[in-house]
Amino acid sequence: MGGDDPDKNVVDGEGPVREVILSPYRLGRTPVTNRQFQQFVEATGYRTGAERIGWSFVFHLFVDEETRKRTQRVRGAPWWCVVEGASWWSPEGPGSTLEDRWLHPVTHVDHMDALAFCSWAGVRLPTEAEWEAGARGGLVQARFPWGDELTPDGVHQCNIWQGTFPTVNTRDDGYIGTSPVATYPPNGYGLHDVAGNVWEWCGDWFTNRHAAERSSNPPGPARGTEKVMRGGSHMCHDSYCNRYRVAARSKNDPDSSSGNLGFRIAADDATG
Numbered sequence: 001m002g003g004d005d006p007d008k009n010v011v012d013g014e015g016p017v018r019e020v021i022l023s024p025y026r027l028g029r030t031p032v033t034n035r036q037f038q039q040f041v042e043a044t045g046y047r048t049g050a051e052r053i054g055w056s057f058v059f060h061l062f063v064d065e066e067t068r069k070r071t072q073r074v075r076g077a078p079w080w081c082v083v084e085g086a087s088w089w090s091p092e093g094p095g096s097t098l099e100d101r102w103l104h105p106v107t108h109v110d111h112m113d114a115l116a117f118c119s120w121a122g123v124r125l126p127t128e129a130e131w132e133a134g135a136r137g138g139l140v141q142a143r144f145p146w147g148d149e150l151t152p153d154g155v156h157q158c159n160i161w162q163g164t165f166p167t168v169n170t171r172d173d174g175y176i177g178t179s180p181v182a183t184y185p186p187n188g189y190g191l192h193d194v195a196g197n198v199w200e201w202c203g204d205w206f207t208n209r210h211a212a213e214r215s216s217n218p219p220g221p222a223r224g225t226e227k228v229m230r231g232g233s234h235m236c237h238d239s240y241c242n243r244y245r246v247a248a249r250s251k252n253d254p255d256s257s258s259g260n261l262g263f264r265i266a267a268d269d270a271t272g
């Protein structure tokens, strides 16, 4: 677990490289989709955090000029617009729908929403260690879930950003915004979308300090203020965020939601 890429962001705490022992577990093959989340909502009447507070973060290129002018922006990340009415079922705000996107990853879900889905489904979020071991697909210290080259033989392996962030996305990989899950090939463990598409919540509180010693089933810090997210998203580009690398990590407030953040489920493996 962990990495020592020379181009990592030091404050992210990717290193040191360390050995982690995990009990058998299972991971969702893809991030949870809009269709799956809809089944949960239909069964429970659940309302997400974004629906309750009335807004979520939407990438500036996905809102119209009028909305862009009048919305608040995030200091240091002005491409995030605070859009009233944006939610998992209306990802760009009023008027937007999930038509043609039912098999895309659910977005605009905060950490509590992800936990609520898991509780309903009888599963849980992966620990960060479980997430990373799965994402690596059996490769040892490779840069990506499929190997060391971003586009082997010129073929895109994940949905990230091509062009000039944050204004011009040339869509070379086929998608601006989210893509249907499993559009790209799986890794060695059969997992899709562990790089790019949407960030994925993990169960752990975030820390950027890790002991180098071997550990078993590390659960992360006992407390914290931000939760770990992994995998990078359709907005990642090496000019600004090269966190589609498999050792890369980031964090977010548990009550934060946005159009590039979803989750994947995990479960103990009862069969051992």
Ligand SMILES: [Ca+2]
Pocket: 159, 160, 161, 162, 171, 172, 173, 174, 175, 176, 177, 234
């Ligand atoms: Ca893309």
